[in-house]
Amino acid sequence: MDLQIALLLGQDGIVNGAIYALLALALVLVFAVTRVIFIPQGEFVAFGALTLASFQAGKVPGTLWLLVGMGVAIAAIEIGIALRNGTLRRLTSALGWNLAYPAVAAAVVLLGQPGSWSLALQVVLALALVVPLGPMVYRLAYQPLQSASVLVLLIVSVAVHLTLVGLGLLFFGAEGSRTPAFSDASFDWGGVMVTGQTLWVVGASAALIVVLYLFFERSLWGKALRATAINRTGARLMGISTTQAGKLSFVLAAAIGALSGILIAPITTVYYDTGFIIGLKGFVGAIVGGMASYPIAAAGAILVGLLESFSSFWASAFKEVIVFTLIIPVLIWRSLTTRHVEEEE
Amino acid sequence: MKLKPLAAGLVAAFAASLAQADINVGVTVSATGPAASLGIPEKNTFALMPTTIAGQKVNYIILDDASDTTTAVKNVRKLITEDKVDVIVGSTITPNSLAMIDVVAEAETPMISMAASARIVDPANPKVKWVFKTPQNDIQMSTAIAESMLNNKVQTVAFIGFADAYGEGWYQEFSKIAELRKLKVVANERYNRTDTSVTGQVLKVLAAKPDAVLVAGAGTPAALPQKALNEKGYKGAYYQTHGVANMDFMRVCGKDCEGTLLPAGPVLVAGQLPDSNPIKKVAMDYTTKYEAAHGKGSTSTFGAHAWDAGILLQNAVPAALKKAQPGSKEFRAALRDALEGLKNVTVSHGIVNMSPQDHLGFDQRARVMVKIENGAWKLQQ
Numbered sequence: 001m002d003l004q005i006a007l008l009l010g011q012d013g014i015v016n017g018a019i020y021a022l023l024a025l026a027l028v029l030v031f032a033v034t035r036v037i038f039i040p041q042g043e044f045v046a047f048g049a050l051t052l053a054s055f056q057a058g059k060v061p062g063t064l065w066l067l068v069g070m071g072v073a074i075a076a077i078e079i080g081i082a083l084r085n086g087t088l089r090r091l092t093s094a095l096g097w098n099l100a101y102p103a104v105a106a107a108v109v110l111l112g113q114p115g116s117w118s119l120a121l122q123v124v125l126a127l128a129l130v131v132p133l134g135p136m137v138y139r140l141a142y143q144p145l146q147s148a149s150v151l152v153l154l155i156v157s158v159a160v161h162l163t164l165v166g167l168g169l170l171f172f173g174a175e176g177s178r179t180p181a182f183s184d185a186s187f188d189w190g191g192v193m194v195t196g197q198t199l200w201v202v203g204a205s206a207a208l209i210v211v212l213y214l215f216f217e218r219s220l221w222g223k224a225l226r227a228t229a230i231n232r233t234g235a236r237l238m239g240i241s242t243t244q245a246g247k248l249s250f251v252l253a254a255a256i257g258a259l260s261g262i263l264i265a266p267i268t269t270v271y272y273d274t275g276f277i278i279g280l281k282g283f284v285g286a287i288v289g290g291m292a293s294y295p296i297a298a299a300g301a302i303l304v305g306l307l308e309s310f311s312s313f314w315a316s317a318f319k320e321v322i323v324f325t326l327i328i329p330v331l332i333w334r335s336l337t338t339r340h341v342e343e344e345e
Numbered sequence: 346m347k348l349k350p351l352a353a354g355l356v357a358a359f360a361a362s363l364a365q366a367d368i369n370v371g372v373t374v375s376a377t378g379p380a381a382s383l384g385i386p387e388k389n390t391f392a393l394m395p396t397t398i399a400g401q402k403v404n405y406i407i408l409d410d411a412s413d414t415t416t417a418v419k420n421v422r423k424l425i426t427e428d429k430v431d432v433i434v435g436s437t438i439t440p441n442s443l444a445m446i447d448v449v450a451e452a453e454t455p456m457i458s459m460a461a462s463a464r465i466v467d468p469a470n471p472k473v474k475w476v477f478k479t480p481q482n483d484i485q486m487s488t489a490i491a492e493s494m495l496n497n498k499v500q501t502v503a504f505i506g507f508a509d510a511y512g513e514g515w516y517q518e519f520s521k522i523a524e525l526r527k528l529k530v531v532a533n534e535r536y537n538r539t540d541t542s543v544t545g546q547v548l549k550v551l552a553a554k555p556d557a558v559l560v561a562g563a564g565t566p567a568a569l570p571q572k573a574l575n576e577k578g579y580k581g582a583y584y585q586t587h588g589v590a591n592m593d594f595m596r597v598c599g600k601d602c603e604g605t606l607l608p609a610g611p612v613l614v615a616g617q618l619p620d621s622n623p624i625k626k627v628a629m630d631y632t633t634k635y636e637a638a639h640g641k642g643s644t645s646t647f648g649a650h651a652w653d654a655g656i657l658l659q660n661a662v663p664a665a666l667k668k669a670q671p672g673s674k675e676f677r678a679a680l681r682d683a684l685e686g687l688k689n690v691t692v693s694h695g696i697v698n699m700s701p702q703d704h705l706g707f708d709q710r711a712r713v714m715v716k717i718e719n720g721a722w723k724l725q726q
Contacts, residue, residue: 005548012544019541166377174381175593176565195576268541269565269597273379277539312545317508317535319545 007192009309015198015267016281017305018205019260023282024289024301025212026253031291032229033249035150036142039157042279043164044130044257046272049265050168051258052126053177058115062171063129068106070136071098077140097132105129119182127258134254135247137164142250143243161276168272176269179262201263208256209298225249281308281323288330300330367402368662368671371424373435373445374459374651378412379538382564382593384437386635386648387459393634394655399663401671410436417441418448425452431671432680434654435459437647439510442478450475453674455681457657459650462514466704477684477704479653481587481610481694481711487518489608490559490584491526493714493725497582499556501529505546505570506561508535515561515586531555538566547573557581563588568598575601582606587712591645595720605717606725610694612649614715617724624710627656628693646694653692660690 023041030038047063054061078094081087105128108114114125141160145152183196216222227235228245236242260278261270268274281304288300304323311322372391375384391405406428410417417436424430425448432455436442439462446465449456450472458465463482466473494502502523506512512535523530531553534546547570550558558581560570567589574583585607595602611618615628631652632644661683669675687706690697695711714725 005552008548009545012542016542169377169381173593174385174564175591176597178597193577264541269569271539271565274539274541277537278541309542309545312536312540312543313549314545316546316549319535319540320508320537 004192005313009313010306011192011194011198013306013309014302015201015305016308017302018202019264019278020282020285020301020304021298022205022208022256022260022301023279024285024297025209025294026256027279027283027286028289028291028294028297029212029225030249030253031286033225034138034142034146034153034246036153037150037157037291038253039154039161039276039279040137040164041253041257041282042275042277043161043168044134044254045261045264045275045278046168046172046270047130047133047164047275048126048258048261049179049270049274050172050177050261050272051129052122052262052265053179053270054172055114055117055122055126056179057177060109061126061129062167063133064102064106064109066167066171067129067132067136068102070133070140071102074098074136074139098136101132119180123262126262127255130258131251131255134250134252134257137254138247138250143246146242146246165273165276172272174272176271176274177265178269179265181266197266201267204259204263208259212252212294221248281305284324284327287327290334366671367404368398369428369430370403370405370658371421371428371430371433372405372407373410373417373420373424373433373441374407375412375417375437375441376409380412380438382591383645383647384409384412386591386643386645387437387651389639390631390635390648390651390655393638394652395659398659399666401662401666403658406430410441412438412441414440414444418444421445421448421456425449425454429672430454431677432457432658434651434658439465439514442476446470446472446476454677455684457654457684459647459654462510463705468702468704473704475681477657477699479650479657479692479694479705481707482705483514483518484522485707485709485712486587486608487515487522489712489714490519490586490606491522491528493606493608494528494557494582494584495526497557499528499582501531501553501555501557503532503534503550503553503555503558504530504561505532505534505536505543505550505558507563507566508537511563511588512561519559519561536562536570538562540566540569543570543573546570547577547579550574551577551579555581557584559584559586561586561588564591565593565597568594568602571598571605572601587646590715590722591647592642595717599720602717603719607715607717608712609715609722610646610649610711611713612644612693613646614713614722614724615693618713622710623691624693624695627691631693649693653694653697656690656692657684657687657697660687 026041027038030036051061051063075095075098082091114122141156181197182200185196187194216226224240225245227240228242232242282301284304285301286297289297308323312319374387376388391407396403408420410420421433433449434457437459439460442458442460442465456476458478461480461483465478466476504516506515520530532550534549536543536546560567567585571583583605585605587609590609590613611624612628615625615632618625631649635644635648661680664683665676665679668679685699687697687699695707697706699706716723716725
């Protein structure tokens with residue numbers, strides 16, 4: 001191994017690590033706010049990438065029908081609740097988001113011929129289709145169980161994950177897709193080739209992390225999310241709706257997931273089930289951060305990326321074994337250094 | 346996804362109650378899960394098969410095993426005990442098929458597998474008496490690759506394959522052949538189907554400076570190493586296995602796969618076979634029917650394995666019908682004997698000559714070398 005190979009492997013590790021870092025942040029966020037271990041995080045990666053690929057192939061992505069279907073289901077539930085409680089006037093926003101929005105999206109996709117749009121517009125449209133699925137999944141699967149134990153929520157997560165993977169196979173088929181690169185530029189830095197797409201991935205990840213930091217530190221909504229994460233009961237007493245906080249965290253998680261998928265689709269082939277393994281690696285990163293610390297989770301995810309890249313060079317057959325074995329020493333270290341707090345309510 | 350097999354099962358059960366003598370074919374395919382890209386065309390193919398053989402009505406009862414061994418075994422038990430099938434077709438992948446052997450041998454029901462491994466019909470196992478298969482053995486395909494490499498003056502080869510039974514099986518077979526033919530395997534790397542990057546493996550392959558690279562993967566994931574090698578400026582020859590013989594691979598790999606060589610069943614290039622080749626007619630028949638139902642360019646060699654299982658049945662059932670009534674133990678035994686006795690049956694992948702020692706029955710005519718040219722498969726003479 002010489003310096004050049006080490007540099008190439010390092011570059012590869014950082015690019016993958018940047019994606020894992022984003023997912024790790026989303027996992028930590030969702031867990032902190034709602035106590036949900038969000039296994040379906042990876043599905044949003046696949047949905048984002050494959051929705052974009054469908055546009056480019058001139059097809060109508062199945063995620064559109066998922067959006068419409070879930071919207072109708074939620075609207076029906078909301079109307080039922082409103083009729084029972086006699087609060088029909090509050091329905092406007094729920095119906096707007098769950099019926100009108102999917103209808104507009106469907107009209108744009110079916111009539112607008114997004115296949116001929118520019119890449120940037122296609123990316124925006126793909127995000128517009130996939131991101132609302134996050135809060136919808138929260139409304140349907142998690143909101144009724146808000147106060148259930150972490151274990152129940154985990155079991156629901158597994159069910160949601162399996163459902164979404166199955167739908168992914170139905171929508172996009174078993175074979176994978178790629179999308180064209182955002183930029184064909186490539187640079188030669190000291191003998192190491194750096195492509196424009198890798199800069200996009202690292203740059204977009206870094207920018208997102210900064211935006212998330214500002215959101216949590218400076219905005220009222222971000223502060224509300226942090227307050228919910230620290231103490232749910234306390235936050236409710238201060239007038240913060242935990243349901244709204246949950247929805248918001250799922251919006252962010254879905255947005256981060258879909259964007260990650262769109263970023264990696266030009267570098268690798270994305271399959272309907274690719275997201276799961278990427279999500280798992282983000283999860284390893286999140287575990288390193290104890291599911292609580294954003295910077296340590298991001299650093300852990302970069303570490304996973306680098307470890308994966310170097311182990312694929314030395315012992316490619318054992319790559320996954322090496323990456324996932326990382327969890328064991330981390331868990332031992334964490335269980336020895338942190339005081340265990342029982343936080344069941 | 347579960348509704349279709351259920352509906353098919355209900356229809357079959359209803360039909361069976363009307364006419365006792367129907368022939369029931371129990372099918373288990375991997376239409377979901379990791380092998381879905383192989384299982385889906387197989388499942389589609391059963392819809393195109395004739396509904397009568399020798400005047401008898403045939404019911405196909407199709408179940409999905411989700412590429413999972415336990416489910417495949419469960420499906421087979423259900424098909425045998427509840428649906429009283431006369432023959433089992435499946436499964437798509439080797440681990441499932443191997444696990445099903447015990448069940449069909451115990452129930453004395455013939456089985457036709459659509460999975461590749463030679464171990465499924467290994468004559469050393471007495472239970473294999475009941476088991477047949479339609480896809481070519483890996484060894485036939487790896488011999489073809491080794492021959493082509495020698496013809497192209499390749500001396501050193503790097504191997505990069507799936508980190509699973511497929512990649513491992515190919516490495517075993519190919520390294521054996523390579524040693525015999527004095528080809529030097531200079532690198533042996535593995536990657537996973539869902540990996541997002543193969544940079545590490547590719548750098549190692551490049552460092553070994555091979556004349557050719559053999560990628561042992563199935564479907565679109567096999568494109569990843571080749572794209573990465575191209576990106577890093579590798580200039581040697583590329584070989585793929587028959588696992589990539591579908592249009593999705595071509596779509597994903599694009600111009601990076603120009604000039605790649607691979608062995609495949611003749612059905613892949615049915616239109617380019619010389620008219621004198623008897624396989625051409627059968628293969629064209631399948632291609633036409635499949636493409637009429639699913640669109641141009643949709644045929645894959647995997648669906649053709651299912652079609653071939655159908656052809657074997659169409660040839661064996663008439664002989665078995667002379668001896669016993671469908672639904673009986675005697676009919677199943679007669680069907681097994683008839684399958685084992687098949688001679689010179691032309692299927693879409695080759696010409697079958699079964700014998701007690703060989704429950705595959707293919708010879709060299711069952712494979713051709715194909716080159717990817719301008720985004721299409723081109724037959725190599």
